[in-house]
Amino acid sequence: MDYSTNDSKSTSKKKVVAVVGGGLVGNLNACYFAKRGFQVEVFESREDILQAKIVKGRSINLVLSHRGRQTLKHVGMEDTIISKGIPMHSRMIHALNGTQSPIPYGKKGQYILSIDRANLNKELLSAAETYPNINLNFANKLLDWSTETGAMTFVRAEGAKEEIQADLIVGCDGAFSAIRKQFLRQSRFNYSQTYTPHGYLEFTMPPINGEFAMKPNNLHIWPRNTFMMIALPNLDKTFNCTLFMPFEEFEKVTTGDKVIEFFQKYFPDAIPLIGALLRGIFFRLPAQAMxxxxCSSYHFGDKCVLMGDAAHAMVPFYGQGMNAGFEDCLVFNEIMDQLKDFSAVLPEYTRVRVPDDLAMYNYVEVTYFILLTNSDVNSKWFLFRKYVDNFLHIIMPRTIIPLYTMVTFTRTRYHKVVKHWHWQDKVINQGLLFCAAVSVAGGSYLLQLWSRLQALKSPF
Amino acid sequence: MDYSTNDSKSTSKKKVVAVVGGGLVGNLNACYFAKRGFQVEVFESREDILQAKIVKGRSINLVLSHRGRQTLKHVGMEDTIISKGIPMHSRMIHALNGTQSPIPYGKKGQYILSIDRANLNKELLSAAETYPNINLNFANKLLDWSTETGAMTFVRAEGAKEEIQADLIVGCDGAFSAIRKQFLRQSRFNYSQTYTPHGYLEFTMPPINGEFAMKPNNLHIWPRNTFMMIALPNLDKTFNCTLFMPFEEFEKVTTGDKVIEFFQKYFPDAIPLIGALLRGIFFRLPAQAMxxxxCSSYHFGDKCVLMGDAAHAMVPFYGQGMNAGFEDCLVFNEIMDQLKDFSAVLPEYTRVRVPDDLAMYNYVEVTYFILLTNSDVNSKWFLFRKYVDNFLHIIMPRTIIPLYTMVTFTRTRYHKVVKHWHWQDKVINQGLLFCAAVSVAGGSYLLQLWSRLQALKSPF
Structure with missing residues (x-):
């Protein structure tokens, strides 16, 4: 239902939604609220997001999968965005000796997309500009907001302060959300911010003779126990490489020679591909923190709600950060479809979304350490289980669904994904154990049979 | 070494330490810094802590044990405080049928103390007042402080603002620390605040005929699966009772009759002891959150350090909150003794103290759930293990030390306590398993022997 239209009958005034943060989730949210007929005011602290250089501490590429695509689809943007993305069908694992082994993400035809953050931002802004009921307010930095009245105080670029009132504040202002600060004062508000011991460093792998330096339709991964490198393809035929490594390891690499030495030891196959730029990559910017x-809850009274990284920032390893953030808009919209009473929407959003995000959050945390401590033994088991899972998925497509498939290619709620995964993991491991026991028993029976036959043949 | 004296040679001015928060840890800290010769300014937001009523949301009693006592001893306060406390030698477990079973806290003669918070506060303030180099500033509420200059802005009761500069800021302003807010802006600052699903409610059990209503030298506990009640003795022969229960359970008890019904079901033996006051206990104050x-780190540059609840607030079940907070002062003091360079003291304090507090924090979290889900079966195992542990402690006093003893009656570093406990838990469980296996094997051998003897005797 359209709450603003309903309201407009009595007050002849549209309900105002203030979206704080004009990043990816903010602009997409603006489109969602505008589509429902709200008057939407977007406030962004930066001057103009299109003019702004790539923001320090933000990854250049993003991974788009089913949840994100479904959210874009609802506002008619899926095709535009996909056309500018590069499909990645497999992880391409680079061993130390340079051999590359692909591990498909899903069934044939299933893929995730490497998306350019700057372009996605531009497209979302352009989409927001097409709605007459969206106002984009740049260079408006939130100073504070009142949890009693909902009034927000913004500081303009020139230093002037302005007070703004809205019917609903949607905090989409990222992992370091200014909106969220007030939530900390709420009684029984749970909150945690945890930095990983790993930092990350981004650099470019240029094209070779005008072509991609590696196979483009893959997410390239170099797992190296306590650290790893990944590379995602861009439309301009470069790869964007990211090195994840404990901060103290970064600190050891202090000169261009040490960079070369480090790459010779761990990523020798990447040296000729990165080329002359390699010596300098550690010294343009310091390694960034993750x-x-x-937190919970995601709402504060009937005034404010958090979405995207402001509610649940994740480490990037599972490529779910943006997809989960986008899905927030879709989930909120679905709840507005279901509930007639707007005052019930915010608590319902917290009730539905918190357990899903926590499940995904915890899962990503665990995966993070599994990925990084991916020794050869683990990785053989990982590969073996991948094959077993995929095989079982083919013969029982509704019962056994690989975890990655559920997360990436469905909209199954995250907490159900994790629950189903625990169940099927137990079942498969028990099955494998049973098979192993049967083959050991069978083998020893055959061995016994064989030695009896030998005994029969014996001349003695 | 005395940093202030050293410094005074060159600048002829004492170094100023600002202690923000005039509660227990704040005032004790003030004495510690004053004893080293610093000029100490204590800032407290309340009018006068001695005049202030018992603060809502703060427990009336506290448990003092070895770590806290050692800290008090260093500034000559141990005896005064102990003389006003009531020794508790055992937990006294109240079963549903009213039977009481004591479980000693340690060896004969070892005890913890029930301390009146208001009196302890008063004694610490009086101690602080005896130092000429301590200034107590009441009704000074911290508005903000600058991480660059270290300047603090306080608001006075009458509304005037004042800026104060100190060489070191010591944030002792409790679980909701205003000093800590700036720490959140530090890169790579880990922080979490987690509310338990349980709230707590305090009420008084009056004396009966001028005497304690129950045995006074015990901490009385009524464990009831998802909730529990405890009672600590006071000098005025009352007991201070605290009921810990999930908030939704509190919400069900809406009338005086329902209180009686609830107590009849779960704490029938306490009904005559609480008496006429019982009907009203749920309605004076709402249940308080815990x-x-x-967080980590505990310091910010060379300007500021957090101690007590500001650094590590814990749920109260292990009685370590105040003791750990007091020990912070002692640990910081020990580090100042060891290190000549004052700039090295703050990082060293973080390095030493964070792992200890996290170990204790995690341990208390786990214990919390074990205590509350203490079903009969678990509690028999708990009692059995207690006896085994105590027995082994008697015959091997340096190798096997009950967990509670290490936490409560030693200054063994918390992380070592937890590590040693995991080790001995494994050893004891393996030992018990071995004994069980031996007795089963021995038993079946005896059974076999017996049936053979029977066979020999058989007429057939």
Missing amino acids: VSVK | VSVK
């Missing part, structure tokens, strides 16, 4: 944020 | 706070 933060995980979780 | 928060756990953990």
Whole structure:
């Protein structure tokens, strides 16, 4: 239902939604609220997001999968965004000796997309601009907001302060959300921010003779126990490489020679591909920190709600950060469809979304350490289980669904994904154990049979 | 070494330490810094802590044990405080049928103390007042402080603002620390605040005929699966009772009759002891929330350090909150003794103290759930293990030390306590398993022997 239209009958005034944060989730949210007929005011602290250089501490590429696509689809943007993305069908694992082994993400035809953050931002802004009931307010930095009245105080670029009142504040202002600060004062508000011991560093792998330096339709991964490198393809035929490594390891690499030495030891196959740029990659910017944020609840009274990284920032390893953030808009919209009473929407959003995000959050945390401590033994078991899972998925497509498939290619609620995964993991492991026991028993029976036959043949 | 004296040679001015928060840890800290010769300014937001009523949301009694006592001893306060406390030698477990079973806290003669918070506060304030180099500033509420200059802005009761500069800020302003807010802006600052699903409610059990209503030298506990009640003795022969229960359970008890019904079901033996006051206990104040706070690091540059609940608020079940907070002062003091360079003291304090507090924090969290889900079966196992542990402690006093003893009656570093406990838990469980296996094997051998003897005797 359209709450604003309903309201407009009595007050002849549209309900105002203030979206704080004009990043990816903010602009997409603006489109969602505008589509429902609200008057939407977007406030962004930066001057103009299109003019702004790539923001320090933000990854250049993003991974788009089913949840994100479904959210874009609802506002008619899926095709535009996909056309500018590069499909990645497999992880391409780079061993130390340079051999590359693909591990498909799903069934044939299933893929995730490497998306350019700057372009996605531009497209979302352009989409927001097409709605007459969206106002984009740049260079408006939130100073504070009142949890009693809902009034927000913004500081303009020139230093002037302005007070703004809205019927609903939607905090989409990222992992370091200014809106969320007031939530900390709420009684029984749970909050955690945890930095990983790992930092990350981004650099470019240029094209070779005008072509991609590696197979483009893959997410390239170099797992190296306590650290790893990944590379995602871009439309301009470069790869964007990211090195994840404990901060103290970064600190050891202090000169260009040490960079070369480090790559010779761990990523020798990447040296000729990165080329002359390699010596300098550690010294343009310091390694960036990665933060995980979780909190509950996501709403404050009937005034304010958090979405995207402001509610649940995740480490990037499972490519779910943006997809979960986008899905927030879709889930909120679905709840507005279901509930007639707007005052019930915010608590319902917290009730539905918190357990899902926590499940995904915890899962990503665990995966993070599994990925990084991916020794050869583990990785053989990982590969073996992948094959077993995929095989079982083919013969029982509704019962056994690989975890990655559920997360990436469905909209199954995250907490159900994790629950189903625990169940099927137990079942499969028990099955494998049973098979192993049967083959050991069978083998020893055959061995016994064989030695009896030998005994029969014996001349003695 | 005395940093202030050293410094005074060159600048002829004492170094100023600002202690923000005039509660227990704040005032004790003030004495510690004053004893080293610093000029100490204590800032407290309340009018006068001695005049202030018992603060809502703060427990009336506290448990003092070895770590806290050692800290008090260093500033000559141990005896005064102990003389006003009531020794508790055992937990006294109240079963549903009213039977009481004591479980000693340690060896004969070992005890913890029930301390009146208001009196302890008063004694600490009086101690602080005896130092000429301590200034107590009441009704000074911290508005903000600058991480660059270290300047603090306080608001006075009459509304005037004042800026104060100190060489070191010591944040002792509790679980909701205003000093800590700036820490959240530090890169790679880990922080979490987690509310338990349980709230707590305090009420008084009056004396009966001028005497304690129950045995006074015990901490009385009524464990009831998802909730529990405890009672600590006071000098005025009352007991201070605290009921810990999930908030939704509190909400069900809406009338005086329902209180009686609830007590009849779960704490029938306490009904005559609480008497006429019982009907009203749920309606004076709402159930209070309990928060756990953990963070790292504990220092910000060379300007500021957190101690007590501001650094590590814990749920109260292990009686370590105040003791750990007091020990912070002692640990910081020990580090100042060891290190000549004052700039190295703050990072060293973080390095030493964070792992200890986290270990204790995690341990208390786990214990919390074990205590509350203490079903009869678990509690028999708990009692059995207690006896085994105590027995082994008697015959091997340096190798096997009950967990509670290490936490409560030693200054063994918390992380070592937890590590040693895991080790001995494994050893004891393996030992018990071995004994069980041996007795089963021995038993079946005897059974076999017996049936053979029977066979020999058989007429057939």
